[in-house]
Amino acid sequence: DAKTTQPTSMDCAEGRAANLPCNHSTISGNEYVYWYRQIHSQGPQYIIHGLKNNETNEMASLIITEDRKSSTLILPHATLRDTAVYYCIVRLRMKTSYDKVIFGPGTSLSVIP
Amino acid sequence: DVKVTQSSRYLVKRTGEKVFLECVQDMDHENMFWYRQDPGLGLRLIYFSYDVKMKEKGDIPEGYSVSREKKERFSLILESASTNQTSMYLCASSWVIGPGRETQYFGPGTRLLVL
Numbered sequence: 001d002a003k004t005t006q007p008t009s010m011d012c013a014e015g016r017a018a019n020l021p022c023n024h025s026t027i028s029g030n031e032y033v034y035w036y037r038q039i040h041s042q043g044p045q046y047i048i049h050g051l052k053n054n055e056t057n058e059m060a061s062l063i064i065t066e067d068r069k070s071s072t073l074i075l076p077h078a079t080l081r082d083t084a085v086y087y088c089i090v091r092l093r094m095k096t097s098y099d100k101v102i103f104g105p106g107t108s109l110s111v112i113p
Numbered sequence: 114d115v116k117v118t119q120s121s122r123y124l125v126k127r128t129g130e131k132v133f134l135e136c137v138q139d140m141d142h143e144n145m146f147w148y149r150q151d152p153g154l155g156l157r158l159i160y161f162s163y164d165v166k167m168k169e170k171g172d173i174p175e176g177y178s179v180s181r182e183k184k185e186r187f188s189l190i191l192e193s194a195s196t197n198q199t200s201m202y203l204c205a206s207s208w209v210i211g212p213g214r215e216t217q218y219f220g221p222g223t224r225l226l227v228l
Contacts, residue, residue, distance in 0.1 A: 032214055034216070036217075041222070041224075042221055042222065043117075043203050043205075043219030043220050043221050043222045044156070044203070044205075044217075044219045045219070046216050046217070046218060049214070049216065101215075101217060103155050103156040104155065105155055106155075
């Protein structure tokens with residue numbers, strides 16, 4: 001059922017930018033791309049979402065390609081507290097009124113001192 | 114800030130016991146969800162509710178039931194706990210901003226061990 005593909009793991013040096021890619025080649029229509037992260041033993045945390053344009057908030061930036069088939073989450077200055085599993089999500093259209101959110105395996109980001 | 118709280122962080126129960134996991138959100142969200150998370154299997158949706166007294170089955174509802182008597186509270190019930198229900202249980206809530214736009218906010222999780 002997964003509609004996104006992400007690298008299994010990545011390393012990033014502390015203080016450097018972390019660039020996390022995601023492919024969502026079957027994205028369509030008005031589907032938004034969402035990013036969450038999960039720090040060990042905690043619940044997932046919302047980071048950012050976008051449709052077509054690049055987005056930025058206090059946590060991260062989201063770059064979406066023009067064809068919308070892929071995106072990159074950027075943590076501009078990674079810290080040790082950014083070590084987590086990062087999930088890129090699009091929604092799965094259902095026949096019911098609710099469109100299911102699918103969490104794939106995500107990317108395990110390790111920020112190294 | 115949105116706050117989703119779960120009644121326990123850690124819980125140990127015996128096989129056959131009835132288990133209640135409670136979740137409360139303070140943002141007047143319509144939607145609430147229960148997931149379980151297991152190594153290698155990711156998050157799997159058990160049940161969700163889009164309104165008071167309304168519920169729909171997710172991917173793995175067997176062995177579970179839910180109750181939503183008030184908008185802010187969503188309970189997950191294990192009628193007769195079994196060892197294969199040992200897992201991390203996550204509650205979430207959301208409201209739908211528009212088509213395809215829904216941000217889910219998660220609680221801290223309950224780690225349940227069934228002996």
